[in-house]
Amino acid sequence: MRIGLVGAGPWARSVHAPAIAAHPRWAAAGVWARRPEAAGEVTAISGGSAYASFDALLEACDAVAFAVPPEVQATLVPWAAAAGKHVVLEKPLAVGLADAERAAAAVDAAGVCSVTVLTLRFAPEVRDWLAAIGDGPCGPETVGTARWLSGALLGGPFASARWRAEHGALLDVGPHVIDLLDAALGPVDAVEQARRDEPDLWRIGLRHAGGARSSLVLSLRTPVDPTEFEVAVVGGVGPDGRGRFRLDRRPADPVAGYTSILDDLAAAVDAGDRCHPAGVHRALHLQRIIEEIRRLAAVPA
Numbered sequence: 001m002r003i004g005l006v007g008a009g010p011w012a013r014s015v016h017a018p019a020i021a022a023h024p025r026w027a028a029a030g031v032w033a034r035r036p037e038a039a040g041e042v043t044a045i046s047g048g049s050a051y052a053s054f055d056a057l058l059e060a061c062d063a064v065a066f067a068v069p070p071e072v073q074a075t076l077v078p079w080a081a082a083a084g085k086h087v088v089l090e091k092p093l094a095v096g097l098a099d100a101e102r103a104a105a106a107v108d109a110a111g112v113c114s115v116t117v118l119t120l121r122f123a124p125e126v127r128d129w130l131a132a133i134g135d136g137p138c139g140p141e142t143v144g145t146a147r148w149l150s151g152a153l154l155g156g157p158f159a160s161a162r163w164r165a166e167h168g169a170l171l172d173v174g175p176h177v178i179d180l181l182d183a184a185l186g187p188v189d190a191v192e193q194a195r196r197d198e199p200d201l202w203r204i205g206l207r208h209a210g211g212a213r214s215s216l217v218l219s220l221r222t223p224v225d226p227t228e229f230e231v232a233v234v235g236g237v238g239p240d241g242r243g244r245f246r247l248d249r250r251p252a253d254p255v256a257g258y259t260s261i262l263d264d265l266a267a268a269v270d271a272g273d274r275c276h277p278a279g280v281h282r283a284l285h286l287q288r289i290i291e292e293i294r295r296l297a298a299v300p301a
Contacts, residue, residue, distance in 0.1 A: 137186025137210025
């Protein structure tokens with residue numbers, strides 16, 4: 001099967017392209033990007049050709065991997081889905097909920113397969129962590145906490161992205177953290193509190209379907225290096241109900257996580273599975289939580 005890549009930024013170059021190049025099931029069709037010269041540079045990593053238009057890329061592939069800003073992704077996903085292409089979706093799905101809903105509806109209507117780039121969820125150590133916590137919604141005796149404090153927007157390869165600068169940690173790393181807490185504790189059914197303080201500090205409280213609560217602290221403008229990262233679940237879990245399950249470092253290799261995403265997309269296509277647990281419906285679920293967080297924090301989309 002052939003996969004095309006949309007985008008030529010640092011994430012496309014460092015994660016998408018090398019994973020596609022090395023994957024045994026997906027052959028690189030090539031790259032389309034706003035700047036043709038940048039697309040050509042990425043093909044040196046991924047393989048394939050640089051295409052002059054999105055339509056030309058679609059004609060050459062079976063699936064499309066997006067590595068573009070969320071507002072761009074939201075406009076292109078319906079286009080790709082209507083052409084019958086399976087999709088690898090970046091997070092967040094869109095900037096606003098209405099655009100995310102339109103993109104998800106297009107994927108559903110086309111009957112194509114989808115997987116979202118929640119690279120943390122696909123890391124082996126995270127899968128082991130979730131398996132140790134166990135299945136089923138956690139009750140009110142269980143508490144989850146998470147923090148992701150980084151200086152990524154103070155300098156470095158991702159600091160120049162306009163959407164990251166404008167929307168900060170909530171849209172960039174928020175989907176990862178919310179996804180992990182939602183998977184560990186049960187579906188988020190309410191946002192109980194949300195506050196944003198300058199320059200980019202988010203404090204959030206969530207309620208989960210079984211009654212568990214979780215709290216998050218997120219920032220991409222904290223002068224710290226390396227990133228402070230931890231996700232923990234305590235109380236009411238484990239063999240004796242007193243377990244402590246802690247992830248105290250981010251998975252070191254996002255390419256490995258992305259490779260697992262490509263594995264799952266290939267398996268979904270083979271099986272005709274349109275309901276991957278990290279597919280477009282997962283992306284839309286996370287978008288709805290983010291929208292409610294912004295509403296409570298009085299931060300517009």
